[in-house]
Ligand SMILES: [Zn+2]
């Protein structure tokens with residue numbers, strides 16, 4: 001089991017790290033906008049700067065993709081909040097207590113996976129639990145030059161599809177801790193407006 005916790009320790013969870021997973025850094029502008037959104041909340045709450053940066057030097061987010069059914073909250077799940085960049089966008093989960101990003105999911109639990117964001121993971125255990133192969137995706141929208149080299153896309157897509165199919169066929173996707181029995185998200189996502197998103201996507 002890999003241990004997860006928010007920065008203040010109120011939210012704790014564990015994820016079964018056996019089986020299908022992907023480890024990647026995503027440089028897409030949506031992931032970066034979410035990272036900046038959370039940093040903005042921290043600055044407003046004046047609790048910024050007390051943990052690992054969410055984004056790397058080129059604006060990338062490190063993620064571990066696993067099946068949601070492998071995630072189990074131990075405490076503090078009532079602290080989960082969610083945001084979407086658009087009406088149709090992914091649901092991006094974070095904590096109310098200390099604004100720690102938790103992960104990204106599709107809007108319906110049939111999406112079955114969560115991209116857990118490194119901020120809530122146990123850094124010294126990442127290699128042991130998820131391997132040291134880290135794919136790099138969407139590098140064309142990385143900040144600065146030279147751009148990081150894109151690699152690992154095929155492996156990420158094939159394990160992603162395998163995860164999706166096996167969760168659907170087995171019915172395990174119904175065991176997601178992030179969605180209610182009727183399939184609605186545990187926390188109603190706030191949808192950002194266009195001006196907010198444009199601001200978060202500024203090429204800085
Ligand atoms: Zn917290």
Ligand SMILES: [Zn+2]
Nearest residue numbers: 026027028031
């Ligand atoms: Zn992304």
